[in-house]
Amino acid sequence: MNRSFQLPAYLKIAFDKMLTYLKESNEGKDKVLQQRPAEDLAKDLQLNHWIKNGGISPADFSNILAVYLENTQHMHHPKYIGHQVSVPHPMAGVAGLVNGLSNNPMGIYEMGPAAATMERTVINWLLDKVGWFKGAHWSDFSLIEGNGGGVLTNGGSMANLTALSAARSAIAPESWAEGSPKDLVVLVPAVAHYSVARAISIMGMGKNSVIPVAVDANERLRPEALLPVYEQVKASGKRVMAVVANACATSTGLYDPLDEVGHFCETNNLWYHVDGAHGAAALVSPEESGLMKGANRADSMIWDAHKMLQVNALCAAILYKDQQHMGAAFQQKGAYLFHEKEQPGFDLMPYTIECTKSGLGAKLFWTLAAEGEKGMGKFVHQQYQKTKEFHQLFSAHPDFYCPYIPESNIICFAYTKHGEDNDIQLAIRNEIIKRGNFYISSTEVQGRRYLRLTVMNKLTTSAHIDALIQEIILVGKKITKGSGNK
Numbered sequence: 001m002n003r004s005f006q007l008p009a010y011l012k013i014a015f016d017k018m019l020t021y022l023k024e025s026n027e028g029k030d031k032v033l034q035q036r037p038a039e040d041l042a043k044d045l046q047l048n049h050w051i052k053n054g055g056i057s058p059a060d061f062s063n064i065l066a067v068y069l070e071n072t073q074h075m076h077h078p079k080y081i082g083h084q085v086s087v088p089h090p091m092a093g094v095a096g097l098v099n100g101l102s103n104n105p106m107g108i109y110e111m112g113p114a115a116a117t118m119e120r121t122v123i124n125w126l127l128d129k130v131g132w133f134k135g136a137h138w139s140d141f142s143l144i145e146g147n148g149g150g151v152l153t154n155g156g157s158m159a160n161l162t163a164l165s166a167a168r169s170a171i172a173p174e175s176w177a178e179g180s181p182k183d184l185v186v187l188v189p190a191v192a193h194y195s196v197a198r199a200i201s202i203m204g205m206g207k208n209s210v211i212p213v214a215v216d217a218n219e220r221l222r223p224e225a226l227l228p229v230y231e232q233v234k235a236s237g238k239r240v241m242a243v244v245a246n247a248c249a250t251s252t253g254l255y256d257p258l259d260e261v262g263h264f265c266e267t268n269n270l271w272y273h274v275d276g277a278h279g280a281a282a283l284v285s286p287e288e289s290g291l292m293k294g295a296n297r298a299d300s301m302i303w304d305a306h307k308m309l310q311v312n313a314l315c316a317a318i319l320y321k322d323q324q325h326m327g328a329a330f331q332q333k334g335a336y337l338f339h340e341k342e343q344p345g346f347d348l349m350p351y352t353i354e355c356t357k358s359g360l361g362a363k364l365f366w367t368l369a370a371e372g373e374k375g376m377g378k379f380v381h382q383q384y385q386k387t388k389e390f391h392q393l394f395s396a397h398p399d400f401y402c403p404y405i406p407e408s409n410i411i412c413f414a415y416t417k418h419g420e421d422n423d424i425q426l427a428i429r430n431e432i433i434k435r436g437n438f439y440i441s442s443t444e445v446q447g448r449r450y451l452r453l454t455v456m457n458k459l460t461t462s463a464h465i466d467a468l469i470q471e472i473i474l475v476g477k478k479i480t481k482g483s484g485n486k
């Protein structure tokens with residue numbers, strides 16, 4: 001390290017600026033987002049200069065950081081109601097600082113014993129929520145027969161790939177050495193997150209191996225559609241590698257009938273994978289856990305802590321009902337080897353795609369240490385309940401249409417005053433984002449375009465949604481006047 005580097009000075013600047021940033025964001029000061037051209041930003045951030053010359057002083061750091069923070073997506077702003085990314089708990093941010101400065105790549109135990117221990121403990125906590133943990137307490141690492149297992153990875157997309165790789169090893173163990181057999185398919189809700197199809201293609205199975213299962217008008221898997229598809233697949237000489245269900249769907253936030261899918265998989269002896277990236281968090285709330293009924297019938301599940309568990313990106317869990325399947329995902333090491341070495345601890349590296357793996361579990365641990373599991377459950381419940389209240393505001397308004405009552409914290413609606421044209425919804429979203437007062441998203445449900453909110457922020461209230469309604473009406477008028485629509 002450059003000897004003249006004055007860490008305390010930079011820390012103090014970052015610390016002061018972040019405190020002000022969080023305070024002002026929480027108070028809803030200024031815009032949620034301002035998007036300037038990247039060329040202008042690169043200039044203001046003096047990127048080329050600093051890369052070439054280095055030696056940034058505390059004063060320059062302060063100036064550049066100010067520009068940086070001005071040009072962030074303000075996730076802590078109560079009018080940030082966009083995507084399914086957490087508004088991180090401040091403690092997760094502190095954990096990020098500790099991780100960033102200590103940098104313990106704990107995929108092998110000796111490279112970060114404390115971080116590795118935290119990861120296994122929070123994995124056991126997550127397994128316990130699903131009903132797959134048999135230990136005496138969450139830091140019970142003894143090898144118990146029939147216990148669940150799991151590991152953290154950098155995101156739900158990687159987690160889906162890992163779990164599906166384990167599913168393939170279960171039905172076709174030879175595939176690791178010989179490549180994928182040509183007769184494997186996966187039954188996937190027609191609206192599954194794209195990372196599922198992407199994983200299957202990455203695995204060399206080809207996207208034609210993704211067999212869509214019909215969903216209803218609100219994009220929930222229709223369980224009665226499973227058997228006919230399964231029969232058809234069998235008749236064509238194919239084998240089903242896995243059945244996937246959403247908990248919940250990315251577009252609508254609605255939960256697939258997990259119990260019924262579980263029953264189908266058990267009856268037909270099929271690997272059942274639950275994509276709980278967003279909605280598995282319901283398991284933490286006694287009031288909402290019923291939404292996940294039947295999830296414990298699965299063989300594998302993914303769960304993103306960087307969505308509804310208030311952890312900053314990324315921190316995703318792959319959970320297995322049977323720990324034996326963990327080692328099979330990447331057969332370069334065949335078994336569950338936690339205790340095969342003379343040194344203390346366990347190595348997580350055999351079970352993830354990553355070789356150098358950061359201390360993801362520490363971020364979840366420190367967040368839980370601040371909130372406790374009860375606090376976390378309360379957070380999930382509040383966000384889910386609040387979203388139902390917001391739904392009432394939209395559905396009570398004559399110019400808005402909501403296709404369904406939300407189950408989670410995702411809500412879709414259309415502004416119908418000027419017609420049902422999909423382009424109007426998109427144009428409204430674009431204009432709202434340009435104005436920067438709110439950040440919202442948009443999705444298609446069965447071919448119809450909707451505006452979409454994901455209520456991630458604790459501070460978003462009905463008053464903010466009332467203001468959003470007024471802004472949409474204003475923007476709607478402006479757009480339709482411009483395009484000649486009535």
Ligand SMILES: Cc1ncc(COP(=O)(O)O)c(C=O)c1O
Nearest residue numbers: 155156157193195250275277304
């Ligand atoms: C249902 C579902 N699965 C998987 C993912 C992918 O997760 P990640 O963004 O962490 O890769 C998402 C992301 O939104 C999702 O909604």
